Amino acid sequence: MTKINFRWAITHALDEELARDDKVFLVGQDVGESGGVFGLTRGLYEKYGGWRVKDTPISEEGITGLAVGAGMIGHRPVVEIMYMDFISLAIEQLANQAAKTFYVSGGKIKVPMVVRTLAGGGFKAGIHHSQSLESWFTHIPGLKVVYPSTPYDVKGLLKSSIRDDNPVVFIEHKGLFSLKGEVPDEEYTIPLGKADIKREGSDVTIISYGKSVHQSLEAAEALAEEGICAEVIDLRTLVPLDKETILKSVEKTNRAMVVYEATKESGFGAEVSSIISEELIYDLDAPVRRIAGAFTPIPLGDAEDAHFPTVEEIIKVAKEMCY
Amino acid sequence: MDMKEFKLNYYEKLYLARHFEDELMKLFADNKVVGWIHSNKGHEVIGVSLALAMKSHDYIVPHHRDRPAYLAKGLSAKSLLAEIMGKTTGCCGGIGGELHIMDVETRIYGPTGVLGSNLPIALGIAYANKLAGNDHVVVCNFGEGGSNRGSFHEVLNMAALWSLPIVFVCENNKFVEFTPMQKHMNIEDVARRASGYDIEGIIADAFNPMETYETFKYAIEKARRGDGPTLVEAKTYRLDGHYEGDPMKYRDEEEKKYWLERDPIIGFKASLLNESIANESELESLEASVHQVLKEAVEFALKSEPLKVSDTFKNVYA
Structure with missing residues (x-):
């Protein structure tokens, strides 16, 4: 390595x-x-x-x-x-x-x-x-x-x-x-269509991809200190989508949120949320939540930060879902 | 191939292309065709000349009025007709239809329902051939309307810059769907656009079979030698509407009459007789054999199985 x-x-x-x-x-x-x-x-x-x-x-x-x-x-x-x-x-x-x-x-x-x-x-x-x-x-x-x-x-x-x-x-x-x-130093490939569980947990599933995975992991670290054990799934591939890994996790945690940087409305989180609702709605302890970008063009300069999901937001929503 | 053989072969292919359209229109009127059809009448000389000037390993990336080229390049009338009728025996298994004829064997790739979008695809095939270091040439066809797309300009620029083995063929039939071309562009000759990319632009009279053939032959061999792309504007006239059923209120009847009188299929036949290249009975038997091919194609396509609905859920991913 x-x-x-x-x-x-x-x-x-x-x-x-x-x-x-x-x-x-x-x-x-x-x-x-x-x-x-x-x-x-x-x-x-x-x-x-x-x-x-x-x-x-x-x-x-x-x-x-x-x-x-x-x-x-x-x-x-x-x-x-x-x-x-x-x-x-x-x-x-x-x-x-x-x-x-x-x-x-x-x-x-x-x-x-x-x-x-x-x-x-x-x-x-x-x-x-x-x-x-x-x-x-x-x-x-x-x-x-x-x-x-x-x-x-x-x-x-x-x-x-x-x-x-x-x-x-x-x-x-x-x-x-x-x-x-x-x-790894040696040759390897990763198959398309396989999500990766970046952190295991039992209380809430955070489904994410791209840079938002790292915010999700940071939030999960903070949540652990407060007794909430979050599982973080990195989808890695959006199409084909690894539904199995998502559903298996949510069956275990009964709570799910999707975190992504793109505009929330009609974004990929809506697809993930719908799949969970269609398959597992009666198992859910809380509505599926989306934490994503604002419905605005992305502004110039530091104002950008206020238009993207934040670690604080993920922590806040996870707490709302778990308490 | 001597000149007599060449010209008879040429006439046979022209005659096949023209009468294929007649059979297709009859089937369309009988509601046996799925989707629309866009008549190729007036474009026959272009397709036949191209196919005869190309080698079998050359590629064509055509537009929607290139059935004459498909047939002349060797795609069977059976396979083409069955495809247009949505039958499983068609070259794409009946899922492509009139606008999406592709065939690996005869190297027909990339026609599209979005006019002008085939140009970048042709560029890519030419680029891959250049990378492979072979002598295969790509012919890319589009209309004068398609030459107003941004894709035309992007692609001519890159093909010229990299001296790719490609021939751009603008089939200028004077109508952009329902609109005469002069309402869409200030220039009369699309070939002039070649100078913007510092490549050669040539005009061919596509109602003159031998002139058109010689022009394509020149451009294709130039590309094969590694001397880069040419824009050939083949001037023709769309003898029918945009699609079958178009009432053509926008057409000047005098203009149509002028072109019909110059119909190259009739003219070419007359020249074969006048120059004693063939006699009446030779041409009659040639025409009869074409009608036999078409009769068999129609029977084949009619009795072939339509694509099953369940099969339309397949092949989304390779």
Whole structure:
């Protein structure tokens, strides 16, 4: 095991997959010679050359469609959409083309491709550099959606996503880039569709993903001191969703909350909450709660903090549910 | 292939494309087709010329008026018709329908109901071929209306920048759904847009079979040599409405008359006779064999099984 930060775990995953399979290539704005706006592809251009690590113009739809076409004939392209806020421009290719090709070809043409995109707040950069837009994609049959929270998970899940035969939207929270964690020295992958119980507990289940997992864990630590034993589930993959792990946990705790940074309304927490209500409503000791982003654009500067979930809020709601 | 053989083969493919549409319209009127159909009449010379100028390993990423290219590239009339009728024997098992004809064997990829969205897909196939270092060429078709999409500009820019092996074919049929093109753009010639990307833009008269063929042949071989993309604007005229049943109130009847008189299928046949390339009886027997192919295709498609509802829940994920 070696301790590395989240951003190097991404770089290592890309490097290993580029080395393993010559069908893998990267495209995106500034992914080449400059190594990317956050340095995530640093060194790869020199190692694999300008055709496998391709700098592109500002053409989000064009490069996402490029991946669809290359994927259709057996390549494994990885696109970087620099900020998830820009992914609106790529939705046509993702939702109408990539997601539906296998279906509409009668199961004859696969589209293996990954769109990596940098989401979330923390840089306090305002409306167009801070959003978490996963629920735009969890609504589309045919797409897989991955949102990891640790260096170990991001590396293993990115490698699996590149090897998957379906289009995957892979979301990397910018606020996690300097987070350090243990990563095995040997080769490993993590299957898509498996949640991870990051902390075991018996009183309340906190279901989360991305950066919010760490706030949930911090809240669980504080709650333990007050005698509330919270279980924290990191979904890791939103589609396919590991319902089994969620339901098994809530059957045990009889209380559930969903914590996520995206806008609360019509966000992924609504889906999780509905599944729990549909399956376990008579087992619940309290209504399922959602702690998530405000229904506003994300403001510039420190005001951002007031629009995202906080550890204090998680603690407060958990107490309300348990007492 | 000598010139006689080439021209007879060309005429057979033109005739097949035109009469496939007739059979399709009859089936549509009989309520045997699912969804809509968009007539390809007036586009035959483009599809046939492309298919004859391409090699079997070349890719086509077409738009919705390219059935002539599918047939000429080797997709069987049976498989195509069955697909349009939503039958399991169709090339996509009956789930794709008229707008989503794909076929791995004849290398037809990526047509879409969202016009202009096929351009980035074609770019990707060309990019992958360049990466693989082979000599396969991609042909990408769209209309003059589709050339107003942002995707057109993004893709022409990248294809030019990276000198990709791709030929862009704008099938300018003068109508954007129900609207004459001049209401949507200031330029008359889409080929002029090529200069914005510093690539060659060429106009071909798509009512002139040999001129169109030679133009495509030039652009495809140029791409194959590694000399980059070309934008070919094939000027045609949509002889029917946007879709079957369109009353076409927007059309000038004099204009239609002008184009109908120049119908390339009639003209090409006349040239074969005038230049003594073939005689009446040779052409009659060729036409009869096409009608036989179509008759068998119609029978095949009619008796094929429709896609089961239960099968429409499959293949969401690979």
